[in-house]
Amino acid sequence: MSRAAALLRLIGMLLLAAVTVCGCARTSAADKVHIEFWTMSLKPKFTPYFKALVAQYEASHPDVELEWVDVPWDTLQTKLTAAIVAGSAPALVQLNVPWAYDYALYGALRPIDDLLGADRSAYTEGAIADLTFNGHVYGFPHYNSVNVMAYNTALFRSAGITRVPTTRDEQLAVASQIKARTGQYGFSPALGKIAGLMLEEGLPLVENGKAVFNSPAHVAFVTKLADAYKAGGLLKDKLFSEDNYPASIDAYKSGRMAMLEAPPSALTRVRDDAADIYAVTDVAPVPIGARGIAAGGWLFHFAMPKGTDGAVAREAAAFAKFLTNDVNQLAFAKLAGAFPTSRKAVADPHFQRLRTDAGAYDKAMALGAQRMDVVRTLYVSGVPGFERLNKRLQDAVEAAIIGRKDVKTALDDAAAFWNGKLAPLARPTQAAIRP
Amino acid sequence: MTPRAGIDAASADRQPWRARAAPASRRLSRRAVRPWLFLAPALLLLALFTFWPVLWGSYLAFTEYNFLTPPRFVGLANFEDLIEDPVFFISLKNSLLYLLIVPAIQLGAIVLAVLVNNTLPGIKLFRAAFYVPVVTSVSVVGIMWGWMYNEQGLINAVLQGLHIVNDPVGWLSDDRLALFSVMVVTLWRGLGWYMVLYLAALQAIPKDLEEAARLDGATRWQRFWRVTVPMLMPTILLCTVLSTLSAMKVLEEVLIMTKGGPVSSTYTGLYYAYDQGIRAFNFPRALAASLVVSVFCVAVAWLNFRFLRPRHR
Numbered sequence: 001m002s003r004a005a006a007l008l009r010l011i012g013m014l015l016l017a018a019v020t021v022c023g024c025a026r027t028s029a030a031d032k033v034h035i036e037f038w039t040m041s042l043k044p045k046f047t048p049y050f051k052a053l054v055a056q057y058e059a060s061h062p063d064v065e066l067e068w069v070d071v072p073w074d075t076l077q078t079k080l081t082a083a084i085v086a087g088s089a090p091a092l093v094q095l096n097v098p099w100a101y102d103y104a105l106y107g108a109l110r111p112i113d114d115l116l117g118a119d120r121s122a123y124t125e126g127a128i129a130d131l132t133f134n135g136h137v138y139g140f141p142h143y144n145s146v147n148v149m150a151y152n153t154a155l156f157r158s159a160g161i162t163r164v165p166t167t168r169d170e171q172l173a174v175a176s177q178i179k180a181r182t183g184q185y186g187f188s189p190a191l192g193k194i195a196g197l198m199l200e201e202g203l204p205l206v207e208n209g210k211a212v213f214n215s216p217a218h219v220a221f222v223t224k225l226a227d228a229y230k231a232g233g234l235l236k237d238k239l240f241s242e243d244n245y246p247a248s249i250d251a252y253k254s255g256r257m258a259m260l261e262a263p264p265s266a267l268t269r270v271r272d273d274a275a276d277i278y279a280v281t282d283v284a285p286v287p288i289g290a291r292g293i294a295a296g297g298w299l300f301h302f303a304m305p306k307g308t309d310g311a312v313a314r315e316a317a318a319f320a321k322f323l324t325n326d327v328n329q330l331a332f333a334k335l336a337g338a339f340p341t342s343r344k345a346v347a348d349p350h351f352q353r354l355r356t357d358a359g360a361y362d363k364a365m366a367l368g369a370q371r372m373d374v375v376r377t378l379y380v381s382g383v384p385g386f387e388r389l390n391k392r393l394q395d396a397v398e399a400a401i402i403g404r405k406d407v408k409t410a411l412d413d414a415a416a417f418w419n420g421k422l423a424p425l426a427r428p429t430q431a432a433i434r435p
Numbered sequence: 436m437t438p439r440a441g442i443d444a445a446s447a448d449r450q451p452w453r454a455r456a457a458p459a460s461r462r463l464s465r466r467a468v469r470p471w472l473f474l475a476p477a478l479l480l481l482a483l484f485t486f487w488p489v490l491w492g493s494y495l496a497f498t499e500y501n502f503l504t505p506p507r508f509v510g511l512a513n514f515e516d517l518i519e520d521p522v523f524f525i526s527l528k529n530s531l532l533y534l535l536i537v538p539a540i541q542l543g544a545i546v547l548a549v550l551v552n553n554t555l556p557g558i559k560l561f562r563a564a565f566y567v568p569v570v571t572s573v574s575v576v577g578i579m580w581g582w583m584y585n586e587q588g589l590i591n592a593v594l595q596g597l598h599i600v601n602d603p604v605g606w607l608s609d610d611r612l613a614l615f616s617v618m619v620v621t622l623w624r625g626l627g628w629y630m631v632l633y634l635a636a637l638q639a640i641p642k643d644l645e646e647a648a649r650l651d652g653a654t655r656w657q658r659f660w661r662v663t664v665p666m667l668m669p670t671i672l673l674c675t676v677l678s679t680l681s682a683m684k685v686l687e688e689v690l691i692m693t694k695g696g697p698v699s700s701t702y703t704g705l706y707y708a709y710d711q712g713i714r715a716f717n718f719p720r721a722l723a724a725s726l727v728v729s730v731f732c733v734a735v736a737w738l739n740f741r742f743l744r745p746r747h748r
Contacts, residue, residue: 078713102716106501192696236608237586240697254587387715391522391699398698402610 032065033315037092037323038080040300043070049335057322064315080305084108089305091316094142097130097377100303104133110304111136115317122326127341130299130377139301140320141341143333145263146375147286147296148364150270154280155258158182164284168201171259171287172224175233178258185251186233187259189225192242194397195390196378200289205380205393211418213393214411222411226401240398253277261286263296264364265337271361281360283367288374297375299341337365339372346372385421392417496722506719513723522699523724526707529614530728533682533703534735536618536625540678541671543622544629549659551630552637562634566627573624577691580620581607584692607693610700617688617701624688625681629674636670637663672743676736683732704728 042050047070054066069090071079077099083089084103095103103109113136120128120137127141151164159181165171175186190197195205198213201221205213212218228234235257238247249266251257253274260266264283271278286295302320304313322328329340330348340346351369355362380386396414399405405413496513498506517523551562568576583589584606591603606616640663648658664671686705693701695710702710705728712721 081713081716106716236605239608241694256587385717387717388520395522395699398610398696402698404610404698 032063033311034065034067035092035312035316035319036067036069036090037094037302037316037319038069038071038076038090039094040071040076040096041073042094046332046335049332053323053328057319061315061318064319066319081108084305084307087307089307091308091312092140092302092304092320094300095139095303097299097301098379100131100138100301101133101379101381103303103305104136104138108306109138110306110308110313111138112140112304112317113137115304115313116140119321122342122344123324124341124343124346124372126297126372126376127299127301130297131301139303140317140324142300142302142324143329143336143338144300144341144372144375145265145296145298145338146294146368146371147261148264148367149284149286150252150260150262150267150281150360150364151284152252152255152258152277152280153282155182155184155255159258165287166285167287168221168289169224172228172233175228175259176231177233179232182258184255185235185257186228187257187261188235188239188244188248188251189261190244191225191234191397191401192238192240192244192394194394195380199378199380200293200295202289206383206418206422209422211415211422213418214408214415219408219411222397222400222407225397226403226407229401230403240394261295263338264361264368267361267364268337271359278360283360283364285367285371292374293378294371294375295378297377299377301341337361339368339375383422389418389421492722493726495719496726498719500719501716509719513719514727516720517723517727522702523707525699526702526704526724527727527731529700529702530683530685530704530731532614533618533621533685534679536622536682537675537678540622540625540629541674543626544674545633545667545671547626547630548633548637549663552634562631565630568624569627569631571624573687574691576620576624577688580623581692584616608697610696610698613693613697613701617685617692620688620692621682621685625678629678632670632674633667636667640666668743672739675743676739679735679739680732683728683735704731 039046039050050068050070054068058064058066076093076095080089080093080103100109104111116137123141127144128137131137131139131141149164155178156162156164159174159178161174161177165174171187178184178186198205198218198221203213203215203218203221205211225234229239235244235248235251237251238244241247245262245266248257248260249262249269252260253270255274255277260270267278267281267283270281288294302323304316304320308316324342326340326342326344329342330345330350332338333340333345334350339351340348346369351365354366358366380390383389393414396405396410400407400410495506497508497510499509499512500506547565551558551565585591586603586605586608588606590606591600594600595603605612607613644662644666645658648662653661684705685703686709689695689701689703689706690709695702695706704724708721708724708728710721711717711724
């Protein structure tokens with residue numbers, strides 16, 4: 001046999017072998033149930049955690065093939081919407097409650113009551129209630145959050161403040177005092193979510209189908225915010241941004257702001273980046289409004305997009321339960337500085353016992369855990385076209401706070417716009433705070 | 436059929452030019468078809484990814500539609516909705532204000548191109564440096580400028596260090612300044628791109644024209660104004676149209692740096708459409724807004740052609 005012929009035969013055999021191997025691999029992959037799941041902005045910090053869980057689950061479920069995709073939070077809605085429209089949505093997607101509510105409203109999510117079964121009782125009642133829309137549960141609860149108030153004791157001392165504020169009014173007054181006496185900012189309220197802020201304070205947006213946020217109580221509340229802004233008590237950077245958290249934490253870390261309303265995990269960043277500020281940081285509960293709900297509740301969960309059915313739905317539900325079981329939730333909560341939503345994990349000594357040498361972060365975790373019974377994810381539901389209405393309210397409040405418009409006039413104008421939109425609706429609408 | 440063929444053959448025998456005419460017409464038709472064959476792949480892609488979405492999107496602007504139910508024709512209702520929304524008018528006004536950037540960017544790019552169009556040592560380094568913002572990701576640019584505009588950022592630090600201002604300026608938090616701050620970023624990003632186009636045009640101007648002007652005693656300014664600028668006119672037209680359309684369609688800078696705030700002062704036409712479509716899930720209103728912005732784009736482009744097209748006598 002010539003050398004060329006031998007070479008050709010060798011190549012032929014190699015090709016045959018490759019085709020056979022590929023064919024076998026394809027067959028074996030085709031036999032498995034493929035579960036694609038999306039998480040929201042968890043890479044790279046949680047990459048080892050999720051890779052270990054995926055490997056563990058695949059080892060114990062050889063018939064399941066998992067694909068983990070982490071999507072940045074600010075592009076997740078766009079990608080998920082496109083994927084749902086294209087019919088290529090993942091089997092599970094991590095969402096926050098307001099987004100899940102919107103998707104559920106459009107019929108883009110699948111209710112999971114049938115898949116949750118008896119495991120429903122493994123999760124806290126608040127978490128299940130957060131995910132119940134129109135009588136159906138729409139997700140497997142994962143982790144939650146609650147705000148605490150970290151404060152710079154050195155700035156408080158310099159400003160002559162001896163008592164930690166317990167109401168929003170006191171907090172605004174303290175903020176102005178801090179600016180006047182130390183030149184630093186007081187704090188940065190979530191003004192980019194003014195509807196939520198009003199609702200926390202027990203100030204309704206709509207009653208009997210009419211906008212009521214121009215009442216004297218609302219005007220007084222916005223006027224106090226405007227006064228604190230004028231006095232320089234509120235941090236200006238990103239003040240009206242929907243997400244003012246990064247700017248707030250930067251200001252607190254650099255000693256430019258005295259109070260930080262944030263989840264306990266924020267204190268790990270203070271501890272790691274600004275040890276001097278951390279050393280003078282103490283924590284207190286955030287002021288609780290008239291509704292008695294602690295601010296900062298923000299439940300994450302795994303939802304199932306519409307069209308996930310049959311074996312894929314069953315296997316995806318089993319995997320979601322695995323991701324959110326007691327052990328894995330506790331491990332994730334410890335790693336993330338978040339709060340679990342499984343009953344057993346919440347009761348773990350990690351959250352309940354405070355060490356004698358506890359720093360601000362440990363105190364914040366203990367404080368947060370005590371508040372898990374009163375924390376809920378707050379958002380407005382039941383108002384058609386809320387995005388547009390909220391935008392009008394948001395603009396009115398911004399203009400009032402920075403002094404471009406009189407507070408009463410700004411709120412009256414926005415209320416008139418709301419009423420113009422709400423009036424033609426067939427039935428009266430209640431801007432209910434969910435839950 | 437046969438007799439007819441016979442007649443044709445006989446006639447061809449009597450008139451030989453006819454026999455040659457048939458292949459010639461075939462050649463002609465082949466010549467006409469061939470370019471379309473070459474164009475076909477590109478046209479197919481354009482039809483699929485540009486023409487069809489434009490047509491379908493334009494239709495959806497006249498419907499009530501969410502992505503889960505079939506569209507229902509509602510006439511001009513979505514446009515009436517737009518007219519009622521003051522934020523949409525702010526967006527249009529801001530998009531038009533953004534056009535202020537066009538003369539600034541063109542002038543800056545021409546000056547830069549003239550400056551780097553020489554053979555000084557290290558000039559390539561400068562050319563590359565001016566082009567870096569063009570190839571830098573807009574996310575990186577947005578975050579970087581966000582830091583610089585911050586109250587504790589570089590710009591405020593320099594201004595306060597030089598005692599030009601006492602308190603930090605809210606470049607992105609003051610509703611009177613925010614749009615102009617974002618415009619500066621667009622200007623910074625675009626300069627290098629147009630500089631390269633002008634540089635190419637400058638290098639294509641025949642040297643003998645300037646030589647002749649110099650021999651005629653023209654000063655440096657006269658040579659620039661009477662020789663260089665007229666020769667650059669086609670490029671100026673191209674760059675002006677491109678930058679006008681870019682200015683009308685600005686989105687990324689706003690999305691990354693201000694998200695339309697404060698008090699909706701940095702909303703632009705396209706950001707409004709994005710906001711309505713992607714955040715509020717109101718696709719028909721987003722498409723209606725896009726259509727209006729497109730009409731403005733076409734109008735502004737037409738004005739550019741009307742006033743800047745070189746006139747040949």
